[in-house]
Amino acid sequence: MSNKTDISVNVNGREYTRHVSPRVSLADFIRHDLGLTGTHVGCEHGVCGACVVKLDGKIVRSCLTLAVQTDGHAIETIEGLSESGEISDMQEIFHKRNALQCGYCTPGILLTAAELLEKTATPDREEIREFLSGNLCRCTGYEAIIDAVEETARERQDGK
Amino acid sequence: MKPYDFSYTRATSLSHLYDLFDEYGDGLKILAGGQSLITTLNMRLSSPEMLVDINDLSEISSISLTDNIVSVGALVRHAEIQESNDIKQHVPLLKLAIEHVAHAAIRNRGTHGGSIAFADPAAEIPACVLALNATLVLASREGERRIAGSDFFKDLYDTELRENEIIVAIEYPIAKKNTVSAFREFTRRKGDFATAGLALNGELDGKVLQSLSLVFFGVANTPVLARQVADLIVGEPITPSLIEKAQNELANEIEVIGDLYSSEEMKLHLSKHFLKQALEELQV
Numbered sequence: 001m002s003n004k005t006d007i008s009v010n011v012n013g014r015e016y017t018r019h020v021s022p023r024v025s026l027a028d029f030i031r032h033d034l035g036l037t038g039t040h041v042g043c044e045h046g047v048c049g050a051c052v053v054k055l056d057g058k059i060v061r062s063c064l065t066l067a068v069q070t071d072g073h074a075i076e077t078i079e080g081l082s083e084s085g086e087i088s089d090m091q092e093i094f095h096k097r098n099a100l101q102c103g104y105c106t107p108g109i110l111l112t113a114a115e116l117l118e119k120t121a122t123p124d125r126e127e128i129r130e131f132l133s134g135n136l137c138r139c140t141g142y143e144a145i146i147d148a149v150e151e152t153a154r155e156r157q158d159g160k
Numbered sequence: 161m162k163p164y165d166f167s168y169t170r171a172t173s174l175s176h177l178y179d180l181f182d183e184y185g186d187g188l189k190i191l192a193g194g195q196s197l198i199t200t201l202n203m204r205l206s207s208p209e210m211l212v213d214i215n216d217l218s219e220i221s222s223i224s225l226t227d228n229i230v231s232v233g234a235l236v237r238h239a240e241i242q243e244s245n246d247i248k249q250h251v252p253l254l255k256l257a258i259e260h261v262a263h264a265a266i267r268n269r270g271t272h273g274g275s276i277a278f279a280d281p282a283a284e285i286p287a288c289v290l291a292l293n294a295t296l297v298l299a300s301r302e303g304e305r306r307i308a309g310s311d312f313f314k315d316l317y318d319t320e321l322r323e324n325e326i327i328v329a330i331e332y333p334i335a336k337k338n339t340v341s342a343f344r345e346f347t348r349r350k351g352d353f354a355t356a357g358l359a360l361n362g363e364l365d366g367k368v369l370q371s372l373s374l375v376f377f378g379v380a381n382t383p384v385l386a387r388q389v390a391d392l393i394v395g396e397p398i399t400p401s402l403i404e405k406a407q408n409e410l411a412n413e414i415e416v417i418g419d420l421y422s423s424e425e426m427k428l429h430l431s432k433h434f435l436k437q438a439l440e441e442l443q444v
Contacts, residue, residue, distance in 0.1 A: 003167045003168065003169075005168075022165075023162065023163045023165055025198075025202075044161060044202045045199040045202055045203060046195060046198075046199055046262075046266060049263070049265065052265050055269075058239075059264060059265040060268055060269045061265050063202065064194055064198040064199060064266075064269065065194065065198070066168065066194070066198065066211075068168050068213075069191075069194075069213055069215065112264065130350070131264055133263055133349075133351050134262065134264060134266065
């Protein structure tokens with residue numbers, strides 16, 4: 001008794017219309033229907049943070065949001081954030097400081113850290129830890145991740 | 161995992177929601193923030209026929225302040241509570257508690273009413289509802305009814321909410337000048353549900369509490385109001401011997417239930433520890 005419906009979503013500034021089943025998560029929609037595979041699926045119950053995207057400008061778990069719910073809304077994924085260049089400084093610093101190993105958690109961490117720096121220009125390490133506490137890195141490279149976010153904040157403050 | 165199949169519709173008004181209640185009965189589930197519901201769907205622990213998305217109901221999504229009440233709409237997100245000056249100033253316990261609710265991305269989506277309706281016994285918001293003596297406003301086609309937070313939670317994930325009702329608002333009494341609050345919890349991982357926790361709210365004159373609510377959560381099938389322990393403390397100067405007496409009374413009063421990860425003894429130990437910590441904090 002499923003009612004597949006058409007939804008229109010703005011993803012990374014582009015309009016998409018697709019026919020979806022209500023049970024499809026936003027994460028699967030982004031990956032399978034739109035082919036944007038930078039958003040990763042880890043636990044599918046909101047714990048790991050690999051699937052974080054922006055919905056109407058705020059980070060959310062795309063595994064705990066249904067695609068149908070986003071009809072008429074705007075989504076930004078790591079592809080959008082990368083192409084716009086708005087976090088290129090942070091991406092470079094992540095690379096430089098080895099803040100990614102296998103890279104599976106990285107898109108979710110970048111989106112989460114970007115929101116932190118929008119809210120708090122110069123967070124201390126404890127604040128960075130707290131804000132990233134919902135993003136698991138199974139390579140356990142947390143120190144380097146925190147170093148990288150801290151350095152990004154510092155460089156932005158220095159106006160580089 | 162992926163959920164079972166279901167149908168989905170967006171409620172355009174409360175009265176539209178009531179129509180859907182009539183049509184689908186217990187096959188209907190309300191989808192608010194979805195941060196617990198979609199988890200249970202993904203794990204196939206729940207399989208509603210119809211999900212009704214209420215996220216468009218702007219009439220239940222704001223915080224308003226009157227002379228003696230802060231009214232929180234059911235759809236207010238945890239992140240909005242965290243950032244609200246009215247909450248910080250007038251419902252300080254809620255501000256302390258919200259810092260422990262999940263993580264940023266979940267707080268952006270999860271709702272105040274949803275957390276209360278879901279009634280997880282280890283969740284922070286239901287404990288605050290009890291400790292703050294909040295009033296829940298429940299609405300159905302028949303109209304609104306108000307119920308005290310202390311009468312709302314019946315059993316594990318079971319509340320007084322009827323099949324054709326929705327929580328529309330939560331009314332918190334405004335803190336007085338001498339209101340004191342404390343919040344403690346222990347979790348296995350940051351942002352997780354509590355192994356055990358304490359929400360404390362009271363009125364302190366000098367070194368004596370004139371009123372006190374102590375709510376322990378994560379320790380039984382619902383959050384638990386420890387009335388006898390509070391009675392013992394109210395009107396007495398807070399001293400080390402009073403704290404010890406209160407800790408002993410706590411062991412008598414509340415019936416702690418262990419779970420898969422933590423024994424009854426561990427949860428009781430944590431509860432007693434938090435009681436001591438919170439009371440010592442008030443002494444300072």
